[in-house]
Amino acid sequence: MSTRRISHPLALLGVSVIFALLIGLGIWQLQRADEKQAWFDGYSARxxxxxxxxxxxxxxxxxxxxxxxxxxxxxxxxxxxxxxxxxxxxxxxxxxxxxxxxxxxxxxxxxxxxxxxxxxxxxxxxxxxxxxxxxxxxxxxxxxxxxxxxxxxxxxxxxxxxxxxxxxxxxxxxxxxxxxxxxxxxxxxxxxxxxxxxxDQTAVRRHEAYAVQWFGMAAVFIGVVVAMWRRELRARRRPVRNKIHE
Missing domain, CATH: 2.40.50 (OB fold (Dihydrolipoamide Acetyltransferase, E2P))
Structure with missing residues (x-):
């Protein structure tokens, strides 16, 4: 994805889809952790x-x-x-x-x-x-x-x-x-x-760790996108400033 095209509608759509996918995978892992915890609690009680x-x-x-x-x-x-x-x-x-x-x-x-x-x-x-x-x-x-x-x-x-x-x-x-x-x-x-x-709770901790990884990847991905977007804005402003000085 070029830094000059990050604001393109298709690029923004792709960013949204990837970000939603990463967040969704993190939420799914948390749900799996809750299921395993419920199974563990129920088993321990019964x-x-x-x-x-x-x-x-x-x-x-x-x-x-x-x-x-x-x-x-x-x-x-x-x-x-x-x-x-x-x-x-x-x-x-x-x-x-x-x-x-x-x-x-x-x-x-x-x-x-x-x-x-x-x-x-x-x-x-x-x-x-x-x-x-x-x-x-x-x-x-x-x-x-x-x-x-x-x-x-x-x-x-x-x-x-x-x-x-x-x-x-x-x-x-x-x-x-x-x-x-x-x-x-x-x-x-x-x-x-x-x-x-x-x-056992090992599976619970494993799903929680996977969730942290997916959320971390989402944060890094958004950080990269924001950095690319800011670079694109700076690149757009340079020609405008040059014309003003001329």
Whole structure:
């Protein structure tokens, strides 16, 4: 951008767009920091709560990250592998098994943890389903549908899914499903590799630092534009002064 054209309408439009973009990115990072802080605060408050006793009655909203216990048995049908899960850089799956809540026939999906992919997906592993009544515990997780290449939702008996879409699973299941997934506690014997995400304030500080960088870039950018504009004004005044002296 030439110093002699900084006041051109197109140049001013470009300056406005770039400045708004930099400020917008800074605000977005602050919003992300607020979201992570809210997640951290909510997790910290809920982690010490007494476990929710899950029954056949459907859980209400805002129960994510609460500890929970449920009595019943693992279902021999409906288990599937949640694809494209990694652990320490190795591809694999999460094993999702329905759990029949006693009394009744309502299920809650239990994430039993990660297992590795060996070979190709043409020969999928078949994790053993624990038998018999039991009490299991874990933390509630509200699964959100993510990006998928699937043209339509898988059938109920699909053994491999790209997405942990509870609403899609519940709509195809022949029984009622709780609107949360139970992430099995690490000390429970019916699971596999379990390293559940735990929020910390490092992510909050990182987003705040990114915001400062974007705002700083916006300030530097405006400073450069102002300096160029002042140089342009001085350059315009010189010919006028020369004519006056003549």
């Amino acid at each position: 982690i010490s709560e007494a476990p929710i006793q899950i029954t056949a009655r459907l859980l209400g909203p805002d129960r994510s990250n609460f500890p929970a216990e449920v009595r019943g048995r693992f279902d021999g049908e409906g288990q599937f592998l949640w694809d494209n899960r990694t652990h320490q850089g190795q591809p694999g799956f999460h094993v999702i098994t329905p759990f029949v809540i006693t009394p009744g026939e309502t299920r809650i999906l239990v994430d039993r943890g990660w297992i590795p992919l060996f070979g190709s997906r043409e020969n999928l592993p078949i994790p053993k389903i624990p038998a018999g009544p039991r009490v299991i515990s874990g933390y509630l997780y509200e699964s959100k549908p993510g990006f998928t290449l699937e043209a339509r939702a898988p059938e109920y008996d699909s053994t491999l899914r790209q997405n942990l879409d509870l609403s899609a699973f519940a709509s195809s299941a022949p029984y009622t499903v709780q609107p949360y997934v139970l992430r099995l506690d690490m000390d429970q014997r019916d699971g596999f590799v379990r390293v559940w995400p735990v929020p």
